[in-house]
Amino acid sequence: MIETGKIQILKINRITAIGAFLYDGNDEKNVVLLPEKEVPRNLRPGDDIEVFIYRDSKDRLISTTRRPKILLGEIGTLKVADITKVGAFMEWGLEKDLLLPYNEQTTKIAKGRDYLVNLYLDKSDRLCVTMKIYPLLKVDSPHKIGEWVEGYVYQINPELGAFVAVENMYHGLILMKDTNTDIFCGEKVYARISEVRNDGKLVLTPNKKSYKEIPKDAILILTKINENQGLLPYNDKTSPQIIMKELNMSKSSFKRAVGKLLKEKKIRITERGIEKNGR
Structure with a gap:
């Protein structure tokens, strides 16, 4: 049986000018095309191939x-390639982008940003993605109070806080009192578990003990400055999205790291951005 959205090992039925036709080894009438440009030269009818x-x-x-960035049923982050009347289209490593329908979006999205999504089959057997991943997350996390974990923010509730998919698998929540004003959907966070609730969901605290993250972030900023001939064209007015895209850290983490480097007199702030002292 040939299944949409999955990686399968199929058998070569025949090879033509447009490519190889594959089947499941049983039903030779039910075939799927592997385009000619992707057919390995050494393959022959009867051979197996993973597609x-x-x-x-x-x-x-x-x-x-080719292996896409996400398979059927999986949760992962994808970048918005375009926004149209029918929804957003997201890059996943194949020629045809994936549709994120408007009714599957949980927040207003922006072109060029990454968001956490789940790959599913719609009623027409077409692959689409949804941001509604809350029902898909688990509560049997092996993590304990005090441990640090990574995850992605997938929804923000102004009254409750930021919902986080810990390791893209487990329920996590950053309470509103602990969120930063610049936190956004699609942001990768590194947080400490402050509570494991009775229902198994994790309460996360990214702000407490955040000083532990400063050295790593400061080193990254210095590295980027050196790679750019002593100048990094960012400042307090730079958007959180650009900071996340270019440095893979939140705006608040960026500010803390810059503050540390300023205090140590390793950098200075100019109209051009952040410059290394001693240039």
């Missing part, structure tokens, strides 16, 4: 030897 199954731009079932 991913999806639909092309004309909604035809097709296979590829």
Whole structure:
């Protein structure tokens, strides 16, 4: 059986000018095309090959030897490639971008930003993604109070706080009192577990003991400055999105690290941005 959205090992039925036709080893009438440019030269009819199954731009079932960034049922972060009347389209490593329908979005999204999504099949057997991942997360995390974990913010509730998918698998929540004003959906956070609730969900605290993150962030900023000939063109007015994209840290972490470097007189702030002292 050929299954959409999954990586499968299929058998070569025949090879033509447009590519190889694959089947599951049983039903030779049910075949899927592997385009000619992806067919290894040494393959022959009867050989096995590992491929991913999806639909092309004309909604035809097709296979590829490339592995996408996310498989059916998985949760992962994808970048918004475009926003249209039917929804957003997200990059996932294949020629045809994935649709994120408007009714599957939990917040207003922006082109070029990353968001946490789940890959699913719609009623028409087409692969799409959704931001509604809350029901898919687990509560049986092996982590204990005091441990530090990583995760992505996937929804923000002004009354409760920021919902985090810890390791893209477990329920996590940063309470509103502990959130930063610049926190956003799609942001990667590194937080300490302050409570494991009776229902198994994790309460996270990224702000407490945050000084432990400063040395690593400060080293990263200095490295970037050196790589850019002693200048980093960012300051307090730089958007959190740019900071996250270029440095993989939140705006608040960036400010703490810059403050430490200023105190140690390793950098100075100018109209151009952050410059290394001694240039």
